[in-house]
Amino acid sequence: MTSSVPTFSTAALREAYKSFLGAAAGHVLLTGHSHQAWPDAAKEALARCFDDAARFVDEKWGEAVFPLADRVGSKILARLGFAEDDPITFGSNTHELVYRLLSALPRDARVVTTTSEFHSAYRQLSRLAEDGLRVTWVPGFPRPSLTDRLVAAISAGADLAIVSGVFFEDSFILPGLREVAGAARKAGALLLVDAYHGFNVAPLELDDDMFVTAGGYKYAQFGEGVCFLRSPRSCALRPRSTGWFADFGSLEAPRDEPGRTPVRYGDKGARFGGATFDPSGLYRAEAALGVFDSFGLDVPALRRISVAQTERIVAALDRAGIEVLSSHDPARRAGFVSARATGAHDVARRLKARGVHVDARGEALRLGPAPYVTDDEIDRGVAAAIEEIRAANP
Structure with missing residues (x-):
C-alpha cells in the first residue's frame, strides 16, 4: 500500500x-494519540528557558514568559481556527481549567455531558454532583444518534454542556457539533468543547461563542504542562477558583479591603488564570510549532x-x-x-x-x-x- x-x-x-x-x-x-515524539528543537528550547531564568531572574515573567505565552497562544488559536487575539488561558492540565469554569457557575447548576468524557471531567463532575451539581449523563453509545441525544438533553434545560469534539475511546468525531451549539444557545447554556483529540490533527466545527479546552501533550508534541482554555470575547464570568495570575496587572496597586469591593479579574484570558506555573512547556511548545511551520505542516x-x-x-x-x-x-x-x-x-x-x-x-x-x-x-x-x-x- x-x-x-x-x-x-x-x-x-x-x-x-x-x-x-x-x-x-x-x-x-x-502512541501518537497519547505522547508524540518531541523534536530536537524542544531540547534547545529548554536550554533557552534556563538561560532566560538566569538572565532575568524573577523578572522573567514580564520580560520573557508572558510575551512567549502570547506568541504561543496566537499560534494555537490559529490552528484551532479562531482569531489569534481571542482570549486564551494556559494551565498545567485541562482539569484545572475545566474546574475554574465550573467554579463560575452556581453550585447547583445544571450540566449536560456524556458518559464518554475524559477521566478528570468524569470524576470531577461525579464528585460535584454529590454536593448538589445537577448533572445529566447522556449515554455516549450508540455513536450515530449521540448528537440527537445531546440536543434533547440540553433543550430540556442546562446551564453548561460539556462535550468532546473527538471521543477518547474510539477517535469518533462528533457530527453536528454546531447543532449542539445551537441547542445550547436556545437553552441559554454555555458550551465547553473538549478538543484535545482534535487539536492539531482533526479540525472541528468551532464557533466564537464556544469555550474550548485542549492541550499539546498529544498531537502537538508540546509535552506536559501546556493546556489551554479558549473563551468567548464576551465572557464576563467570575470563577470562584481564582489565583493571582487572574489579575496579575494589579499587583502594584493597593489591595482592596476584603469584602468591600468585588474581586477583580484581568483582561481576556487572565479571567481564568491560576497561579505560578512551570513555563518550560511554553518554550517546548514554541519550538514544536516552529518545526511544524518549517515543514509546512x-x-x-x-x-x-x-x-x-x-x-x-x-x-x-x-x-x-x-x-x-x-x-x-x-x-x-x-x-x-x-x-x-x-x-x-x-x-x-x-x-x-x-x-x-x-x-x-x-x-x-x-x-x-x-x-x-x-x-x-x-x-x-x-x-x-x-x-x-x-x-x-x-
Whole structure:
C-alpha cells in the first residue's frame, strides 16, 4: 500500500526528531494519540528557558514568559481556527481549567455531558454532583444518534454542556457539533468543547461563542504542562477558583479591603488564570510549532497525513478480520484507530515487550500514528497487534 500523501517527506521530517527516534530505534511508536515524539528543537528550547531564568531572574515573567505565552497562544488559536487575539488561558492540565469554569457557575447548576468524557471531567463532575451539581449523563453509545441525544438533553434545560469534539475511546468525531451549539444557545447554556483529540490533527466545527479546552501533550508534541482554555470575547464570568495570575496587572496597586469591593479579574484570558506555573512547556511548545511551520505542516496537511495513516491501519485490520471500533468513515475518525481486543491492556503490555507501543482503554486497543512514523513501521506494528489480538482470543 502506498501513501496518499506523496509530496510529504517522512524521511526529511524524521531528521528533526533524532534524539527521540534514536532512543526508540527498532521500536514502533503507535502512541501518537497519547505522547508524540518531541523534536530536537524542544531540547534547545529548554536550554533557552534556563538561560532566560538566569538572565532575568524573577523578572522573567514580564520580560520573557508572558510575551512567549502570547506568541504561543496566537499560534494555537490559529490552528484551532479562531482569531489569534481571542482570549486564551494556559494551565498545567485541562482539569484545572475545566474546574475554574465550573467554579463560575452556581453550585447547583445544571450540566449536560456524556458518559464518554475524559477521566478528570468524569470524576470531577461525579464528585460535584454529590454536593448538589445537577448533572445529566447522556449515554455516549450508540455513536450515530449521540448528537440527537445531546440536543434533547440540553433543550430540556442546562446551564453548561460539556462535550468532546473527538471521543477518547474510539477517535469518533462528533457530527453536528454546531447543532449542539445551537441547542445550547436556545437553552441559554454555555458550551465547553473538549478538543484535545482534535487539536492539531482533526479540525472541528468551532464557533466564537464556544469555550474550548485542549492541550499539546498529544498531537502537538508540546509535552506536559501546556493546556489551554479558549473563551468567548464576551465572557464576563467570575470563577470562584481564582489565583493571582487572574489579575496579575494589579499587583502594584493597593489591595482592596476584603469584602468591600468585588474581586477583580484581568483582561481576556487572565479571567481564568491560576497561579505560578512551570513555563518550560511554553518554550517546548514554541519550538514544536516552529518545526511544524518549517515543514509546512499546518492542520490541513497534518490531517491529510493522519487520514492516510489511519486508513492504512483500518485496511490491515479489516483484511485480518479484526473488529475495528473506530469509524470507517474518515470524516468521523480522528487521529487513531481502536480495535476490539480481549484483555486489551494485557495485549498492550505484550506488544510493548515486542517493541510496539500502543495503549488500551477498556476492551479497545488504540493505535495512533504520527507524521514521523513510516509506512513500514505502521505495517510492522499492526501485524504484531493482529498476532497478539488473535492470541488473546483464539
